[in-house]
Amino acid sequence: QEFMSKVAAGATKDMGKMLGGDEEKDPDAAKKEEERQEALRQEEEERKAKYAKMEAEREAMRQGIRDKYGIKKKEEREAEAQAAMEANSEGSLTRPKKAIPPGCGDEPEEEDESILDTVIKYLPGPLQDIFKK
Numbered sequence: 288q289e290f291m292s293k294v295a296a297g298a299t300k301d302m303g304k305m306l307g308g309d310e311e312k313d314p315d316a317a318k319k320e321e322e323r324q325e326a327l328r329q330e331e332e333e334r335k336a337k338y339a340k341m342e343a344e345r346e347a348m349r350q351g352i353r354d355k356y357g358i359k360k361k362e363e364r365e366a367e368a369q370a371a372m373e374a375n376s377e378g379s380l381t382r383p384k385k386a387i388p389p390g391c392g393d394e395p396e397e398e399d400e401s402i403l404d405t406v407i408k409y410l411p412g413p414l415q416d417i418f419k420k
Contacts, residue, residue, distance in 0.1 A: 353360065359367075407415055 352358070
Protein backbone atom coordinates (compact mmCIF):
# COMPACT_ATOMS: atom_id res chain seq x y z
CA GLN A 288 0.00 0.00 0.00
CA GLU A 289 2.74 2.46 0.98
CA PHE A 290 4.77 1.49 -2.10
CA MET A 291 1.81 2.17 -4.40
CA SER A 292 1.31 5.67 -3.04
CA LYS A 293 4.99 6.54 -3.60
CA VAL A 294 4.82 5.19 -7.16
CA ALA A 295 1.60 7.10 -7.83
CA ALA A 296 3.07 10.31 -6.40
CA GLY A 297 6.22 9.92 -8.55
CA ALA A 298 4.15 9.14 -11.59
CA THR A 299 2.03 12.26 -11.20
CA LYS A 300 5.15 14.40 -10.82
CA ASP A 301 6.63 12.90 -14.02
CA MET A 302 3.32 13.35 -15.83
CA GLY A 303 3.32 17.01 -14.83
CA LYS A 304 6.79 17.45 -16.37
CA MET A 305 5.69 15.75 -19.57
CA LEU A 306 2.67 17.97 -19.86
CA GLY A 307 4.78 21.09 -19.56
CA GLY A 308 4.37 21.73 -15.89
CA ASP A 309 7.00 23.47 -13.80
CA GLU A 310 10.09 21.37 -13.43
CA GLU A 311 12.06 21.24 -10.29
CA LYS A 312 14.84 23.78 -10.57
CA ASP A 313 18.31 22.42 -9.94
CA PRO A 314 20.09 24.93 -7.71
CA ASP A 315 23.43 24.05 -9.34
CA ALA A 316 22.10 24.24 -12.92
CA ALA A 317 23.49 27.73 -13.58
CA LYS A 318 26.87 26.75 -12.18
CA LYS A 319 26.95 23.55 -14.26
CA GLU A 320 26.00 25.46 -17.43
CA GLU A 321 28.74 28.01 -16.78
CA GLU A 322 31.29 25.21 -16.27
CA ARG A 323 30.12 23.56 -19.50
CA GLN A 324 30.48 26.83 -21.45
CA GLU A 325 33.96 27.36 -20.00
CA ALA A 326 34.97 23.81 -20.99
CA LEU A 327 33.73 24.46 -24.55
CA ARG A 328 35.72 27.72 -24.76
CA GLN A 329 38.83 25.98 -23.48
CA GLU A 330 38.46 23.15 -26.02
CA GLU A 331 38.01 25.70 -28.81
CA GLU A 332 41.16 27.57 -27.77
CA GLU A 333 43.13 24.30 -27.63
CA ARG A 334 41.87 23.37 -31.09
CA LYS A 335 42.85 26.76 -32.51
CA ALA A 336 46.29 26.53 -30.90
CA LYS A 337 46.76 23.04 -32.36
CA TYR A 338 45.88 24.19 -35.89
CA ALA A 339 48.00 27.33 -35.58
CA LYS A 340 50.96 25.15 -34.61
CA MET A 341 50.33 22.80 -37.54
CA GLU A 342 50.08 25.74 -39.96
CA ALA A 343 53.34 27.21 -38.60
CA GLU A 344 55.07 23.86 -39.24
CA ARG A 345 53.67 23.75 -42.79
CA GLU A 346 54.78 27.34 -43.45
CA ALA A 347 58.30 26.51 -42.23
CA MET A 348 58.37 23.56 -44.65
CA ARG A 349 57.07 25.76 -47.49
CA GLN A 350 59.72 28.38 -46.76
CA GLY A 351 62.41 25.71 -46.87
CA ILE A 352 61.19 24.66 -50.31
CA ARG A 353 61.05 28.30 -51.47
CA ASP A 354 64.61 28.87 -50.29
CA LYS A 355 65.83 25.66 -51.92
CA TYR A 356 64.34 26.47 -55.34
CA GLY A 357 64.53 30.28 -55.22
CA ILE A 358 60.77 30.78 -55.32
CA LYS A 359 59.23 33.95 -53.93
CA LYS A 360 55.97 34.14 -52.02
CA LYS A 361 52.97 35.49 -53.90
CA GLU A 362 52.81 38.50 -51.55
CA GLU A 363 56.50 39.28 -52.20
CA ARG A 364 56.02 39.12 -55.99
CA GLU A 365 53.00 41.41 -55.78
CA ALA A 366 54.88 43.85 -53.52
CA GLU A 367 57.82 43.96 -55.95
CA ALA A 368 55.50 44.51 -58.92
CA GLN A 369 53.71 47.30 -57.05
CA ALA A 370 57.05 48.91 -56.11
CA ALA A 371 58.17 48.73 -59.74
CA MET A 372 54.94 50.37 -60.91
CA GLU A 373 55.34 53.13 -58.33
CA ALA A 374 58.98 53.67 -59.33
CA ASN A 375 58.00 53.94 -62.99
CA SER A 376 55.23 56.41 -62.31
CA GLU A 377 57.23 58.57 -59.90
CA GLY A 378 57.12 62.18 -61.04
CA SER A 379 54.41 61.43 -63.58
CA LEU A 380 51.13 63.27 -63.34
CA THR A 381 49.20 60.83 -65.50
CA ARG A 382 48.13 57.28 -64.84
CA PRO A 383 50.65 54.54 -65.75
CA LYS A 384 50.60 53.44 -69.37
CA LYS A 385 49.18 50.03 -70.13
CA ALA A 386 51.51 47.48 -71.63
CA ILE A 387 51.30 47.42 -75.44
CA PRO A 388 51.10 43.86 -76.77
CA PRO A 389 53.91 42.91 -79.16
CA GLY A 390 53.09 43.50 -82.80
CA CYS A 391 50.82 46.47 -82.16
CA GLY A 392 52.46 49.38 -83.93
CA ASP A 393 56.04 48.34 -83.18
CA GLU A 394 57.22 47.81 -86.74
CA PRO A 395 56.54 50.20 -89.64
CA GLU A 396 53.65 49.20 -91.87
CA GLU A 397 54.51 47.65 -95.20
CA GLU A 398 53.63 50.13 -97.93
CA ASP A 399 55.25 48.05 -100.71
CA GLU A 400 52.07 46.15 -101.44
CA SER A 401 48.92 48.00 -102.35
CA ILE A 402 45.54 46.68 -101.39
CA LEU A 403 44.91 45.77 -105.04
CA ASP A 404 47.98 43.50 -105.04
CA THR A 405 46.72 41.80 -101.89
CA VAL A 406 43.30 41.16 -103.44
CA ILE A 407 44.85 39.86 -106.67
CA LYS A 408 46.87 37.33 -104.65
CA TYR A 409 43.67 35.63 -103.55
CA LEU A 410 42.04 35.46 -106.99
CA PRO A 411 42.09 32.26 -109.08
CA GLY A 412 44.99 31.88 -111.54
CA PRO A 413 43.30 33.09 -114.80
CA LEU A 414 41.95 36.22 -113.12
CA GLN A 415 45.39 36.96 -111.64
CA ASP A 416 46.86 36.91 -115.14
CA ILE A 417 44.24 39.42 -116.36
CA PHE A 418 44.99 41.95 -113.60
CA LYS A 419 48.79 41.57 -113.81
CA LYS A 420 48.82 42.79 -117.41
